[in-house]
Amino acid sequence: MHIRFLDLSVTGEEQEKHIEAIRKVLNHGILVNGPEVAEFEGMIAKYCGRKFSVGAGSGSDALYLALRAHDIGHGDEVITSSMSWVATANSVALTGATPVFADINEDLNINTDSMKCLLTKKTRAILPVDYAGKIADFEEITSFAKEHGLVVIEDGSQAFGAEKYGRRTGSFGDISAISLNPMKILNGIGEAGIVLTDDENVRKRLESLRYNGTINRETCIEPGMNSRLDTIQAAVLIHRLKNIDNVISKRRKNASLYNEGLRDIEQIRLPLEQNTEKDTFYTYTIQTKDRDRLSAYLSENNIENKVYHPILQPDQPAYINKSAAFKETAEKCVNSILCLPIHEKLREDEILYVIEKIEKYYRGRDNEG
Numbered sequence: 001m002h003i004r005f006l007d008l009s010v011t012g013e014e015q016e017k018h019i020e021a022i023r024k025v026l027n028h029g030i031l032v033n034g035p036e037v038a039e040f041e042g043m044i045a046k047y048c049g050r051k052f053s054v055g056a057g058s059g060s061d062a063l064y065l066a067l068r069a070h071d072i073g074h075g076d077e078v079i080t081s082s083m084s085w086v087a088t089a090n091s092v093a094l095t096g097a098t099p100v101f102a103d104i105n106e107d108l109n110i111n112t113d114s115m116k117c118l119l120t121k122k123t124r125a126i127l128p129v130d131y132a133g134k135i136a137d138f139e140e141i142t143s144f145a146k147e148h149g150l151v152v153i154e155d156g157s158q159a160f161g162a163e164k165y166g167r168r169t170g171s172f173g174d175i176s177a178i179s180l181n182p183m184k185i186l187n188g189i190g191e192a193g194i195v196l197t198d199d200e201n202v203r204k205r206l207e208s209l210r211y212n213g214t215i216n217r218e219t220c221i222e223p224g225m226n227s228r229l230d231t232i233q234a235a236v237l238i239h240r241l242k243n244i245d246n247v248i249s250k251r252r253k254n255a256s257l258y259n260e261g262l263r264d265i266e267q268i269r270l271p272l273e274q275n276t277e278k279d280t281f282y283t284y285t286i287q288t289k290d291r292d293r294l295s296a297y298l299s300e301n302n303i304e305n306k307v308y309h310p311i312l313q314p315d316q317p318a319y320i321n322k323s324a325a326f327k328e329t330a331e332k333c334v335n336s337i338l339c340l341p342i343h344e345k346l347r348e349d350e351i352l353y354v355i356e357k358i359e360k361y362y363r364g365r366d367n368e369g
């Protein structure tokens with residue numbers, strides 16, 4: 001048995017459906033801003049419980065556009081989480097603003113007390129991440145933001161389809177950005193991202209910013225970028241969004257197999273859910289003190305496993321010692337997290353095999369030496 005961490009291949013009947021969607025685009029020939037883009041933007045806005053969405057070339061671009069659309073730039077500070085893929089901090093830095101880093105909770109999401117400690121006169125926005133498929137504590141974040149007049153920008157890249165208090169990822173910020181790259185839960189067959197808002201003026205601004213800051217296609221009113229969602233990606237994403245509930249329920253089922261199988265192993269902290277939330281398990285991230293040895297043991301047993309993301313944002317050479325950072329819990333967690341394979345193509349017997357090996361590691365003699 002060889003257990004793959006990711007399997008992005010598309011075969012058989014599914015491949016035919018993808019080709020059919022692409023063929024339609026090739027036939028009408030509107031390769032940029034074709035009808036599929038608007039159709040997808042409408043569909044995903046509705047799915048996330050938003051009025052509008054604006055497609056972008058990547059999740060990183062979507063975050064950058066969201067910040068720009070709220071006039072965040074030079075001289076501003078944006079509070080974000082120590083634990084994320086560095087695209088989050090980069091989107092802030094590229095606007096000219098300074099990212100400052102809050103600590104996390106053991107659930108790997110932003111710690112709101114730490115967030116509050118970072119408030120200064122320059123703070124303009126909070127950029128929480130829905131980490132590893134779990135929505136951040138937006139009740140606390142939103143009320144703090146309201147109190148201090150801050151913009152909330154949700155990075156929902158790792159939690160498409162997750163729910164909390166009956167609302168979905170992408171609905172929690174004043175503006176939200178989600179990556180749709182091939183590794184994500186809702187994924188294109190290349191780079192793609194989406195920005196979500198309820199504000200018509202913000203939508204117009206985003207549409208201008210994503211096409212060189214132009215209005216009426218020719219006149220540039222502010223510097224912008226070229227970051228539109230390709231028609232072909234939109235066509236594929238329409239097809240995949242129609243099927244997303246199956247993908248999510250498969251991931252949730254895999255997670256519950258792990259929860260069930262691993263819950264008696266006291267050396268492991270599991271990614272458990274509160275009863276107000278439904279996570280989508282972008283990764284199934286366990287925490288354990290002997291992470292490196294367990295990881296090596298699983299690899300020896302042909303079980304691919306990964307550490308997302310091994311360098312905290314404030315520890316990246318690009319950011320280290322450049323701005324305020326709280327990271328005590330983040331430092332502890334980053335040395336203990338391990339992501340197990342959870343993708344929707346895994347069979348039940350494959351998950352059970354992973355569980356059996358982990359049990360053997362802790363219960364048997366396999367962890368000696």
Ligand SMILES: *Cc1c(COP(=O)(O)O)cnc(C)c1O
Pocket residue numbers: 058059060061084085087088129155157158179180181191192193
């Ligand atoms: C993937 C990811 C991004 C960046 O998205 P891309 O589409 O790869 O540019 C941003 N933030 C988080 C938390 C991510 O996981």
